Amino acid sequence: MIESDPDDDTPKSPPTSPNSSTRKACYAVLQSWVSKKFMTGCVVLFPVAITFFTTWWFITFVDSFFSPLYARLGINIFGLGFVSSLIFILFVGLFASSWTGSTVFWLGEWFIKKMPFVKHIYSASKQISAAISPDQSTTAFKEVAIIRHPRIGEYAIGFITSSVVLQMNGYEELCSVYVPTNHLYIGDVFLINSEDIIRPNLSIREAIEIIVSVGMTMPQNGFHLKAYTRGNAIETRADLMLSFLSKSSTRR
Known part of the structure; x- marks a missing residue:
């Protein structure tokens, strides 16, 4: 039989009451609710704040070109330098054309x-x-391309910039495909057989939006793809679309 030591001064925690457990549960629920709503507010306000500050910085930056000239003339109207800069850019475009x-x-x-x-x-x-030039003759990105990269079964969106003919045993047309990161001006260049390139029905602007948005603006209904030859097999447009959609849904 174990007897308790009368000299044991070890503090003992008081028994937990039902009211204390209820308060802790309510506090945990309230904390979770507040955290969720706070994060929702951050998600909503973040793009608004980025858009506002970026627009404000752009207006202030462009306005600074002509605003010192107007300040010397004694004309202090905010935004007048911005409008003058836009008009100046327009006239430069007309003159350059x-x-x-x-x-x-x-x-x-x-x-x-x-x-x-x-x-x-x-x-x-x-x-x-x-x-991003509107002149198609000088545009660096000629066409949107989807290539198999970096492994079989994985795809990457890129841009066809030029083509070259490789002379070995015969003539083989290679396309220079630029696959950028989400920074757009950083990426890799691949020389790929033109018959191995999938050409989606996407404009350059739509492809840039997909890359910059890290894929969040990807069309949910798939791409309208052209038929292409790979080796001796010819895949139809429907087969390519189903293949691409199945790969995308598997990663999700």
């Missing part, structure tokens, strides 16, 4: 490309701007 403007810009470009360090910065900047 003319024969005289294209000649002037060609001479300026020739001069810049003769400068040792500046020519590399200008070339990289021009390639990025050419990707």
Whole structure:
């Protein structure tokens, strides 16, 4: 028989009452509810805040080009420099579209490309701007492409930028496919047989939105794909669509 030590001064926790357990349960439920609603508010306000601050920064940045000139003239109207900058950009576009403007810009470009360090910065900047150019003859991204990458059964969205003919035992047409990250200006370039490229019915703008949004704007009904040849097998448009949708649903 074990007897309790009368000199044992170890503190003992008081018995838990039903009211205390109820309060803890209510507190846990309230904490979970508040956390969930708080996160919902953050999710809703985050894109609004990013859009607001980005727009405000853009307006302030563009307005700063002409606002000092108006300030010297004693004209202090917020937004007037922004409107003037937009009008100036429009006139530059009109001038560059003319024969005289294209000649002037060609001479300026020739001069810049003769400068040792500046020519590399200008070339990289021009390639990025050419990707979103409305002029189809100068657009860097010619067509949207879906390629099998990095493993069999996985696909990547890219852009066809150019094509080249490879001469080995015969003629093989290779397409240069640029597969970007969500930064768009960073990615990899692959040379792929033109017959192995899946060409979805997507515009360049829609493909850029899919990449920048990390796939959240992916069409839920699938892509309208063209038939293509891979080896000796020819897959139809419906088979390609079902194959792509099944792979996408499996990853989810």
